[in-house]
Amino acid sequence: MKQKVFLIISLLIMFTGIFISTFGANNREKQIRKCTVETDATVTKVQGPNDDGESEITAYFMAGTKYIIRFSTYGSMETGETFSIKYDPNDPMNYVISGLTDDNIPEKAHGYLLTKMGLILSVISVILYIASLRRSEKQCDIMVKQTLPSDKHEDW
Incomplete structure (x- = not known):
């Protein structure tokens, strides 16, 4: 259960990063393109x-x-x-300083950071989930072996 919650949280972080890096950065890029x-x-x-x-x-x-x-x-x-x-020219308060271009848009950088962090957390949570499944599978095998009758029969 904990792994599923961890996976959901990490996926939310990743999708938030994707959202910020695309829509937030695209809006700023549109503003920059208007600066002619x-x-x-x-x-x-x-x-x-x-x-x-x-x-x-x-x-x-x-x-x-x-x-x-x-x-x-x-x-x-x-x-x-x-x-x-x-x-x-239509909105002089919308400006961009030459040399500071799209690479310096903070939305894009923060979005990429969140996306990478969410992706890493997602991979970790999937690995933990698989490990817990294997652990529970091994425990089931041990329990089955303990409950099965043995092949050795005692003569009466």
């Missing part, structure tokens, strides 16, 4: 780095008016530094 206008953004303020080594950077780029964007990045950037950015 490329321009330069200028760093106006740098805060950090925090304990994780990330810095919060405030920058602006021109899309008819100025927009303030915030994002975290590894590495160092300084005030006045420029970097390339693509944005959606």
Whole structure:
């Protein structure tokens, strides 16, 4: 019974990972594909780095008016530094920083991690289930041998 519950939980984890890695990542990829206008953004303020080594950077780029964007990045950037950015002309707040592409979509990475973890747990639970079946089969064989009459007959 425990193995069946473990198998069900691991399959749920695996399917959750598949769901996140496909639908969540696909939505972000659709947003990224809409970002067709490329321009330069200028760093106006740098805060950090925090304990994780990330810095919060405030920058602006021109899309008819100025927009303030915030994002975290590894590495160092300084005030006045420029970097390339693509944005959606219909929604300038939908942007992607050049060099950070589909591979860096967190939904995809988390989904893959959950899928692998669920798959590993599923394999472990199937192995445990098979082992418990073999163990119970051996116990049945022992019980059958103990209850069968022996071939040796005593003469009276």
